Each structure stands twice: as structure tokens, then as C-alpha cells.
Amino acid sequence: MNLSKLLLIIKREYITRVRGKGFIISTLLAPIFLLAVFLVPLFIGNMESSSSEVKYVIVDETGVIGPRMVQMNPSRFEMRPNSNVEELREETMEGQIGGYILMPEGLLDGSRNAELFNTGSGGLTLTREIRDNMRSAVREELLTRTAVSDEVKAIFDLRPDLDSRRITSEGETEVNEGVSFIIAYILGFAIYMAMFTYGALIMQGVLEEKTNRIMEIIISSAKPMELLLGKVLGIVALGLSQITIWFIAFTGITAVVGPIAMMMGVGAPDPATMASGDAGAAAAASNFSVPEISVGVWIFFAVFYVLGFLIYGGIFAAVGAAADTPQDTQQLALPIYIPIMIPIFLMMPVITDPHSSMAVITSMIPFFSPILMMGRIAVTDVPLWQSLGSVVLMILTFLALMWVSGKIYRVGVLMYGKKVTLGELMRWLRY
Amino acid sequence: MSLLEVKQVSKLYGTFKAVDNVSFKVEKGRIFGLLGPNGAGKTSMIRMINHITMPDEGTVTFNGQKVDETTQQRIGYLPEERGLYKKMKVGEQLMYLIRLRGLSKEDARKAISYWLDRFEAASWIGKEVGDLSKGMQQKIQFVAAIAHDPDLYIFDEPFSGLDPINSETLKRVIIELRDRGKTILFATHRMEQVEQMCDDICLFNKGKAILSGDLRSIKQRMGRNTINLEFHGDGSFLDELENVRIGNRSTNFAEIRMLGNTNPQDILTKAMENANIMKFELVQPALNEIFIETVGSDNLKDIKS
Numbered sequence: 001m002n003l004s005k006l007l008l009i010i011k012r013e014y015i016t017r018v019r020g021k022g023f024i025i026s027t028l029l030a031p032i033f034l035l036a037v038f039l040v041p042l043f044i045g046n047m048e049s050s051s052s053e054v055k056y057v058i059v060d061e062t063g064v065i066g067p068r069m070v071q072m073n074p075s076r077f078e079m080r081p082n083s084n085v086e087e088l089r090e091e092t093m094e095g096q097i098g099g100y101i102l103m104p105e106g107l108l109d110g111s112r113n114a115e116l117f118n119t120g121s122g123g124l125t126l127t128r129e130i131r132d133n134m135r136s137a138v139r140e141e142l143l144t145r146t147a148v149s150d151e152v153k154a155i156f157d158l159r160p161d162l163d164s165r166r167i168t169s170e171g172e173t174e175v176n177e178g179v180s181f182i183i184a185y186i187l188g189f190a191i192y193m194a195m196f197t198y199g200a201l202i203m204q205g206v207l208e209e210k211t212n213r214i215m216e217i218i219i220s221s222a223k224p225m226e227l228l229l230g231k232v233l234g235i236v237a238l239g240l241s242q243i244t245i246w247f248i249a250f251t252g253i254t255a256v257v258g259p260i261a262m263m264m265g266v267g268a269p270d271p272a273t274m275a276s277g278d279a280g281a282a283a284a285a286s287n288f289s290v291p292e293i294s295v296g297v298w299i300f301f302a303v304f305y306v307l308g309f310l311i312y313g314g315i316f317a318a319v320g321a322a323a324d325t326p327q328d329t330q331q332l333a334l335p336i337y338i339p340i341m342i343p344i345f346l347m348m349p350v351i352t353d354p355h356s357s358m359a360v361i362t363s364m365i366p367f368f369s370p371i372l373m374m375g376r377i378a379v380t381d382v383p384l385w386q387s388l389g390s391v392v393l394m395i396l397t398f399l400a401l402m403w404v405s406g407k408i409y410r411v412g413v414l415m416y417g418k419k420v421t422l423g424e425l426m427r428w429l430r431y
Numbered sequence: 432m433s434l435l436e437v438k439q440v441s442k443l444y445g446t447f448k449a450v451d452n453v454s455f456k457v458e459k460g461r462i463f464g465l466l467g468p469n470g471a472g473k474t475s476m477i478r479m480i481n482h483i484t485m486p487d488e489g490t491v492t493f494n495g496q497k498v499d500e501t502t503q504q505r506i507g508y509l510p511e512e513r514g515l516y517k518k519m520k521v522g523e524q525l526m527y528l529i530r531l532r533g534l535s536k537e538d539a540r541k542a543i544s545y546w547l548d549r550f551e552a553a554s555w556i557g558k559e560v561g562d563l564s565k566g567m568q569q570k571i572q573f574v575a576a577i578a579h580d581p582d583l584y585i586f587d588e589p590f591s592g593l594d595p596i597n598s599e600t601l602k603r604v605i606i607e608l609r610d611r612g613k614t615i616l617f618a619t620h621r622m623e624q625v626e627q628m629c630d631d632i633c634l635f636n637k638g639k640a641i642l643s644g645d646l647r648s649i650k651q652r653m654g655r656n657t658i659n660l661e662f663h664g665d666g667s668f669l670d671e672l673e674n675v676r677i678g679n680r681s682t683n684f685a686e687i688r689m690l691g692n693t694n695p696q697d698i699l700t701k702a703m704e705n706a707n708i709m710k711f712e713l714v715q716p717a718l719n720e721i722f723i724e725t726v727g728s729d730n731l732k733d734i735k736s
Contacts, residue, residue: 213514
């Protein structure tokens with residue numbers, strides 16, 4: 001192995017790719033996508049609450065529930081003297097009001113239900129909001145009638161919540177389970193996408209060198225193993241640059257998202273909107289918190305990213321070498337795509353129960369580790385023997401696969417105009 | 432000591448014997464032709480000299496040393512199948528390829544600028560290869576093959592696909608390199624193209640070296656047994672000649688190879704009876720003829736097809 005040649009090969013691979021359109025676009029798009037993932041729910045939450053400013057007219061036969069609801073949520077409900085149902089129906093159809101609610105007498109003793117009439121555009125959130133308001137109003141009314149004390153009323157208003165905290169070796173941390181799930185998915189998916197796209201890049205690169213016949217010149221200047229390793233490492237370097245850019249972008253985004261959320265008035269939801277049950281904004285506000293990815297997770301991410309790459313990169317290069325046309329690569333690469341895709345399907349069960357034996361075993365399989373172990377590390381505190389163990393297993397797998405790929409690559413790059421079968425590949429190993 | 436020595440080399444691909452017990456020597460400062468039809472094993476032989484593949488039997492030595500990564504760097508190679516990275520700039524590409532051959536950055540830069548000037552291509556240095564015309568790309572390929580100043584240059588079918596101007600340039604460069612004491616090894620099936628340039632040859636057929644040595648003495652050994660005939664008039668008399676083989680025939684020219692003890696005077700007489708003779712010349716046979724004769728007529732069909 002000639003180091004200066006290896007470096008030359010790595011450098012060429014890196015520099016030509018880093019200037020490529022594909023790299024620039026994917027590097028820029030990912031943070032934008034990420035930003036969208038965090039911001040879109042905020043916007044939607046906001047839009048929902050503003051678009052749902054449409055009024056609902058209460059036709060109240062009880063005479064008491066209507067006023068209570070209007071008082072509770074004046075932007076939503078309205079009462080009209082002498083309103084008639086025919087008119088309301090027309091107004092609803094014309095879109096002047098969102099709809100109307102009929103409150104029969106029997107509502108108070110539970111013998112009848114209230115009825116909501118609208119054009120069906122309110123959605124679940126709205127229905128839930130109206131129902132919640134109505135229930136509160138009925139409850140308050142009944143409590144008042146039975147003349148219970150304020151203490152009892154307070155008991156009914158009490159709504160204790162559940163905060164979850166994660167115990168780690170560094171101490172307790174407050175977690176937002178939803179967010180760490182999202183992070184696990186994002187990181188796992190980033191590795192998945194990278195293995196797919198960069199794997200295909202390596203494969204195409206080798207095939208291109210083969211079909212445009214520059215291989216013959218290069219192979220008379222450097223050893224096949226130098227070329228193979230140089231190619232894979234060049235692309236690893238490319239991936240690492242991308243992660244670094246993303247890391248910086250991520251840090252920037254989390255710094256930016258907070259203030260934007262504040263500006264939109266959902267960063268610090270005020271109790272009034274909460275109490276009034278403005279479900280859209282409330283949901284957005286409670287879902288929203290600037291996710292934090294610890295340095296440890298970033299380091300593991302980089303390690304798994306690189307190793308995932310090394311494992312699959314060599315195989316992809318070998319496939320490129322064995323193929324003769326782009327169609328061949330698709331056929332030959334199929335067996336590689338499967339072990340890359342399986343972990344994506346396993347991701348959900350693994351991160352929902354990260355300490356189950358299924359999760360431990362699958363995440364230790366070197367072909368799955370980059371995605372599954374990453375997912376576990378993002379959601380929980382994985383025992384060191386497992387995380388480091390999977391790293392060691394991956395390194396061993398990489399070395400073994402490199403040997404195999406090197407053999408296939410050696411023979412394949414000089415084989416033109418021939419469609420290769422799997423059996424033939426096996427024979428190449430013995431050359 | 433010969434610069435390159437191939438000793439009893441064989442190469443198998445599966446059960447197919449691509450190179451079969453071949454031996455030859457290439458002397459320093461000479462132009463050597465590795466000749467033979469397509470599929471004769473020339474490229475397989477060249478790959479072993481370049482240490483791209485290893486012989487199954489026998490040895491290839493360069494300057495007395497068995498070929499390996501270090502000898503690779505002393506060889507310049509223009510493969511039959513040409514190609515460059517389309518998306519890379521000319522200068523970067525040459526720098527990469529030449530440095531892979533072991534040159535330092537500084538030496539590579541000097542060599543690139545010298546050879547690009549020599550091929551009047553200096554202004555392309557910042558252009559992407561894919562934007563160049565085919566002829567321009569060919570020039571860049573020569574530069575990539577020769578700029579690291581090796582001792583031995585191997586050109587596999589160097590003139591295939593070249594326009595006449597580039598062909599001429601390449602020929603001049605090859606002669607120039609030889610005059611500087613470099614050694615050149617050609618591989619080609621277009622024998623007439625290299626006939627005037629080669630000092631020594633080795634004829635390949637079906638993986639075997641069937642004839643090798645100094646071209647001049649090979650030709651002398653064959654004797655002046657070929658007639659170059661130029662004439663005006665009806666050429667049908669040529670078909671009536673016996674014990675000859677006619678190659679390279681056109682409406683007013685024929686290259687007549689006499690077989691056995693044919694008397695050239697008889698042919699001249701016959702020709703004069705039928706046409707106006709412009710030129711009648713007894714010459715040594717062309718390389719192509721030598722090849723056909725050596726391979727034997729039973730083999731002829733395979734070669735022509």
C-alpha cells in the first residue's frame with residue numbers, strides 16, 4: 001500500500017465530488033428540510049388557530065350553557081336573540097359563520113346530546129375544542145347549581161400533568177419523548193440516505209471509470225486495493241464534510257427556531273389560550289421545544305456514519321466493478337439494498353422499546369448497526385459494551401468485506417462486455 | 432541486457448489460453464512491434480508487462496528486475512481503450528495521472544507544461560475534458576501516457592481512431608523519443624502502419640509468438656519474392672496467374688507474391704501481353720504477407736473473418 005498514491009486517490013475523489021452539483025444540493029437541502037420539519041408544525045398550528053376564528057352560533061334551549069361558553073371562548077362562540085335555524089343553515093352554507101350548535105333542554109340532565117351543524121370543514125381539532133368547552137360549561141353550571149364549595153370546584157379544575165425524565169450516567173435530563181424519537185429518525189435516516197446515495201455514487205464512479213476505460217491507465221499506476229480504499233475513503237471524507245456542515249447548520253437552526261417561535265407567539269403559550277382550549281396553538285406549543293442533540297450523540301453519529309459507509313462502500317464499489325452497464329448495477333446491487341432497508345422498518349419497534357432483546361440483537365448486527373444502534377443511542381442510554389461492541393463488529397465486518405470486494409474489484413475492472421452472475425463473482429474470489 | 436525480457440510466459444483466462452509460452456526481448460533504444468490480429472493475445476501480454484495482471488507461468492523482467500509497482504512507474508502506457516475523466520479539467524487530470532506514476536508535484540507541472548506546449552494544447556489546461564473534441568482528447572491522452580518520462584513506452588493500437596494530423600504528430604513524437612534513447616513497444620493489427628517504424632517485431636497468433644526478431648533480417652530471409660506491378664488496361668490476366676497470391680489489388684496496381692519457384696519473368700511477359708506496364712518491381716514482402724505466410728493458409732480464414 002503506497003500512502004502517497006492512496007492520498008492522491010482520496011484527494012481526487014473528494015475534490016471532484018465536493019464540487020459536484022449533487023453534493024452541494026444535498027448538503028443545502030437537508031438543513032432546509034430540517035428547518036421545515038420544525039417550523040411547518042408551528043405555522044400550521046398558527047394557521048389553524050387563525051383560520052378557525054370563524055364563529056359558531058349557539059342556539060341555546062338551556063338558557064345557561066350558551067352564555068358560559070361565549071364567556072369562555074368569545075372568539076369562537078356567539079349567541080343571537082331570536083335566531084332561527086333556517087337562517088343559520090343558510091349562513092353556514094354561505095360561509096358567513098362556521099356553523100351552529102343546538103343545545104336541547106335535556107343537555108343538563110344528560111338525557112340529550114348537543115348537536116353541531118357545519119359544512120364539515122372544521123376537523124377533529126375543532127370538534128374536540130367545542131366539545132371540551134361545552135363539557136366545561138355544563139360541569140361548571142351543574143357545580144354551581146349544587147352549590148359546591150370553591151375547593152371542590154378547584155378539584156375539578158385540577159389537571160396534573162406527567163413530565164418524563166431520563167436517567168443517564170450524567171444525571172437526570174428532562175426529555176421530550178416525541179423529540180428524541182424525531183431525532184432518532186432523523187439521524188438514522190441521514191445514515192440511510194447517505195449509504196444509499198453515496199453508495200450509488202461509488203458504484204457509478206467505478207462503473208464510469210470502467211466504461212470510459214480510464215481504468216486501464218489508473219490500474220497500471222496503482223494497486224486495485226489502493227484504488228478501492230482511496231475511493232471509499234474519499235467519499236467518507238465527503239460525508240464527514242457534509243456532517244460537519246449539517247452540525248453547524250443544525251446549531252444555527254436551533255438558535256434561530258426559538259426566536260421565530262417566540263415571534264409567532266407560540267414559544268411561551270399564555271395560560272388564557274391554554275384554558276380556552278385553543279387546541280391548535282396549544283398542541284403546537286407543547287410539541288415545540290428546541291431539540292438538543294448532545295455532543296456524545298453527534299460523535300456516535302459520525303462514527304456510525306463512517307463505519308456504515310466503509311461497510312457498504314466497498315461492496316458498492318465491487319458491484320460497480322463487476323457490472324458492465326448501469327442496468328447490471330441495479331440488478332447486482334439489489335441484495336445490498338435489502339440489508340440497508342431492513343433497519344428502517346425495524347426502527348419503530350426498536351426505538352419504542354430500545355432495551356428489548358430484539359432491539360439489542362438487531363442493533364448489534366453490523367449491517368444494521370449504523371441505523372439501529374444510532375436510533376437507540378438517540379432515544380436511550382445504551383450500555384457501553386453494546387455501543388462499542390457494535391463498533392468493533394462493524395470494523396471487523398469492514399475488513400472482511402474489503403478483502404472480498406478487493407478481489408471482485410481486481411478482476412471486475414478489467415472485464416469488459418460481460419454480464420456477470422453471482423456464481424462467477426464467487427469464482428473471482430479464488431483468483 | 433535487454434530492457435524488457437519476456438520468458439516463457441503463459442496466461443490463462445478460465446480454460447482459455449490467452450498467452451501461450453511466449454518469449455521475446457525488447458532492446459533499449461529500439462522500436463518494437465507486437466503484431467497480430469485481434470484476439471491474438473497482444474493486450475493480455477501488455478497487461479502483464481504493465482503488471483496489471485500476473486502471468487500464470489514464466490516471468491517478465493524490466494531492466495533485469497521482475498516487473499512490480501516500481502517498474503510500472505518506468506513504463507508509459509497508452510491503452511487501446513482510451514478514456515479520461517470527462518468532468519475533470521485537463522490540468523488537474525494530467526496532474527493526477529502523472530503523479531500517480533510517482534512524479535513530484537513540481538516535476539509533474541513542468542512535464543505537463545512541456546508536453547502541452549509540444550502538442551500545442553497549452554490553452555486547454557483549464558478546460559473540462561468532456562468539452563474537448565475527440566482529437567484534442569487524444570492529445571491529452573498521449574500526454575498522460577508519456578509525460579512522466581519513462582524508459583519504455585507501450586502504445587496499444589496507437590493510431591486507431593486518430594485523425595491524419597494527430598497520427599503524423601504521434602509518429603514524429605515516437606521517432607523523437609526513440610532518438611532520445613527511449614524504447615517503444617507497439618501493439619497493432621494494422622501492420623502496414625508500423626512497418627516503416629519498427630526495428631524489431633514479434634508476430635502473435637492465437638496466443639503464440641510465431642515469429643520474432645529484427646524486421647530487416649526477417650525480410651531479407653524472405654528474399655525479394657514479391658512483385659509490385661503498376662499497369663494500365665485490363666487486369667483480368669492477374670486471375671490467370673498460377674502459383675501466386677495477390678494482395679493489395681486495385682484497378683491499376685497489384686502486389687503479387689510468388690510462391691514456390693515461380694519465375695518473375697514469366698509474370699512480366701504475361702502482364703505485357705495484356706496491359707501497359709508502368710512499373711515492375713521486385714521487392715521484399717510486406718509485413719502482412721510475412722504474417723500470412725508464417726501463420727499458414729489453414730489459419731487464414733480465421734484471421735480474415
